[in-house]
Amino acid sequence: MSANPVESISMLQGAPLPEAAAMSPFAQQSSxxxxLVAGAxxxxxxxxxxxxxxxxxxxxxxxxxxxVMIALEEARMSLQLALQVRSRIVEGYQELMRMQL
Incomplete structure (x- = not known):
């Protein structure tokens, strides 16, 4: 018994889609x-x-x-990520400050 591909797709049209906010680990965060505080x-x-x-x-x-080495490496990588996020935020802020209104 083979399924018709068109019928398979039409069966999914009534299925509810998962909400992206519900799958996000930051769904409870409001701002x-x-x-940033949670990341820090x-x-x-x-x-x-x-x-x-x-x-x-x-x-x-x-x-x-x-x-010990795994814990140290996790801490190092976590700090590097935080520094990259900080740099991107600062770059974005500087770009906004350069904009002429």
Whole structure:
């Protein structure tokens, strides 16, 4: 029993579409400022986790070296992303300031 491709598409026309806002991890955020604060909080949290992993490794070796390196790399990448976002925001602001009204 083969399905007719046209019938398959017409069957989907009545199906509800998933809402993009519901799938977004920032669906609960109300503003860009809230999004920035949440991002900065995540960057800080990854840095604190990396610091904690280094301290635990140095004190008693409870954390394997590879997990320490992974935590440090996650913190580094998170900070790099935050710096790139900051640079883009500053560039956008400067571009807006150059516009003549």
């Amino acid at each position: 860009f400022a809230d999004w 909080t995540r960057v800080d949290q990854t840095a604190r986790l990396a610091d904690d992993a280094v301290a635990r490794f140095a004190l008693d070796g409870a954390v394997p070296p590879h997990q």
